[in-house]
Amino acid sequence: MSGDPILEVDNLAMRFGGIVAVNGLSFAARHGEITALIGPNGAGKTTVFNCITGFYKPTGGTIRLSHRDGKSYQLQRLNDFRISKIAKVARTFQNIRLFPGMTALENLMVAQHNALMRASGLTFLGLIGAPSWRSAEASAIELARIWLKRIGLLERADDAAGNLPYGDQRRLEIARAMCTTPALLCLDEPAAGLNARESAGLSELLMSIRAEGNTSILLIEHDMSVVMEISDHVVVLDYGVKIADGTPQHVRDDARVIAAYLGVEDDEVAAVEQELGL
Amino acid sequence: MDYFAQQLINGIVLGSIYGLIAIGYTMVYGIVGMINFAHGDVFMIGGFIALISFLILVSLGLTFVPVILLIVLLVSMAITALYGWTVERIAYRPLRHSFRLAPMLSAIGMSFVLMNYSQVAQGARVKPVPPIITGGYTLYEADGFVVRLSNIQIIVVITTVVLLAIFTWLVAKTRLGRDMRACEQDQTMAALLGVDVDRTISMTFVIGAALASVAGMMYLLYYGLVDFFMGFVAGIKAFTAAVLGGIGSLPGAMLGGLLIGLIETLWSAYFSVEYKDVAAFSILIIVLIFLPTGLLGRPEVEKV
Structure with missing residues (x-):
């Protein structure tokens, strides 16, 4: 194609x-x-x-x-x-626009909002911890970890994005955009x-x-x-x-x-x- | 010492109520950068709805207090949340991209609308309720002075702690919480990642209103009265608490609430009841001179 x-x-x-x-x-x-x-x-x-x-x-x-x-x-x-x-369609900007106060992992999790939104049945299933939501959350974390590994930031998953070196932030931005599939x-x-x-x-x-x-x-x-x-x-x-x-x-x-x-x-x-x- | 201990208990209870309201201010400020001046009146609405649903349940013949309280809590949270949602939808969202002062003026207007609406609908008189939760424990007794911890005080503090725990978990661990923090930091970017920013902001108002309604219900149970004007003073105090703790910071809002409650109570106990507000606001001014971002606030980072 x-x-x-x-x-x-x-x-x-x-x-x-x-x-x-x-x-x-x-x-x-x-x-x-x-x-x-x-x-x-x-x-x-x-x-x-x-x-x-x-x-x-x-x-x-x-x-x-x-x-x-x-x-x-x-x-x-x-x-x-x-x-x-x-x-x-996903995009990045000339200047870095990560969520600086959130961890690298969380940045990638926000990007999977739509997949999680479907699974959480407009929030309420998520609040009560329904199994479908849990497995969606687990696979979202999995995808985030795969991307962190690809860009070599797996060890820094729990560091605030704003504290990463510049080059790492650039790659994290691309990974975040990719997490929206x-x-x-x-x-x-x-x-x-x-x-x-x-x-x-x-x-x-x-x-x-x-x-x-x-x-x-x-x-x-x-x-x-x-x-x-x-x-x-x-x-x-x-x-x-x-x-x-x-x-x-x-x-x-x-x-x-x-x-x-x-x-x-x-x-x-x-x-x-x-x-x-x- | 006994007297101090008793005042400390009273202060913590009052502070819990302020803290619950303050969270609503600080959350909304964090995500849309405006002070929701109508929030105090949403708290008042919560008190009224608790009162009305309480009276309906009693007239239906329910007598078992825990069940009544639970139903009142849920009903008042749900309906007040609807008020919070509506206020955002009709008064703030249309002005979201307007100049900065517009939503603030709209908020002040909304505050008057809610206040006068309650006055018209419910009358201007103070509505008392008989004490619903009675009893308590005597912690200490000496020289004819008693330190008491009443059941209602225990309930207020426990409810606050439980709600805070749920709320903290919600913000830190759930998808909605992540979305809220993302919108707080960069709304455009959040939208580009597929987050529905309008919906997330609505949810923030809904959660804030639900917490305020719990505060309203606690106020009703603790003081045994509601009136259409109570949202004004409580709202200003809770707003002060949010600023004192560092506006935008959730633990700050709770800390600020406790401090304002304690200052007010202790000042009334040792100095004068008339000047308790002066004391609370003076301490706010002193703190802001030395810590302009409040106790737990982060300094504003300039975006490039």
Whole structure:
């Protein structure tokens, strides 16, 4: 089934008053792939994420998410917790947003809210300790522990998340997003602030998620070593419009991408192309 | 010494009632960052519902006191919880994303609505009830002075301790408690993980109201009266208790409640009854000068 689109963004527009952050953007991300969204600072990448995850209501256009079972959802019509609950989209932020006062384990348990909610029969079965609830709670803890082990934080399960080192917090955030069993995982600059070794570990983690095949990944990233290594597909934005779309290799050689990153005016693109021998 | 021991007992009982109300203030503050000024009146409503359900049960011919008390407790918790839910739903939720002062003004308005509604529905006069739980133990007797521990005092303290234990377990160990703590720390993130923030906030109000209704019932049993105005003073005291203990902190609310109860009782016993409120509020001011976040409060961490 890999190859079918999971996310289809069609003619997306987002304006803040007179400022056009995203304009006429269309792209697709396919099931089982890692799609990277790159572009210079201020290109509108995070705005696109915010539209996908319901933070902003797009000014125009549609965002369609299709599950493998054929169900599809118009994300611009869902709001806050329903995007996670029904459409199964999870995200992380540029700055870390763990629950700092809760333990690492508890952070992963909150993410399994929906599974536990069903089992607890709207709270009351949980309060009286019904067996169905207990087994759901036990399997939630089990899943949390599996993820803690995968990110190497099993020993620190009971430490407050806010006390973990920065790199560990980054990985814990991804684990927490994965505990919602998402169909689409949106990562906003997961490698920001990581050293080379930690970035390599992150790439490995993302590749292992990709290998399992249940979760597709949409990634915003500035660290090109990560993007080029793990992405199947790269979409490049500049000033809110798409300037390139294709494999990492294709995008790397695109003159407009190079121009955008180096900051050349549109009418100089031809000159750059000539210089590069394209 | 005997006199002191007796006052200590009285203070702890009063403090337990304040503590139960204070938890409602501190929980709501923790999760939505507003002071629910109507909470004291929810406590008053709890007292009235306890009274009404008590009278209905007696008129139905029930005489076995423990059963009556249990039914009254459950009925009053359930109905008062419904009040708590309704207050949040109609007065606070529509203003959730409004400017900060709006829900506070709405809360003050709601407080008046509940107070006047009770006054109209139940009359302005104080409603007395005959003592329901009588008897007690004499702990100590000397020189004609008796230190007594009455059954109702035992019941108030035990009920408070049991409720606190259940409540602490709920917040620390259950899914609902985790959701509540998550919403407290980062509502947007909690919503992104699938937590229904509105529902979690509603549950917070429901639990707070249920605890306040127990306090209302205890007040009714202990003092033998309710009136439409009792929520105001008790509410302010419990709010003070929550601030003293460190607003947002649950053990702090209970500690603050006990301290306010003790200060008030001991001051009345040794100095003057007229100035007991002055004493309680003065101590609040002194504590806040030296510990601005209260006794057990954490300093506010600036979010990046």
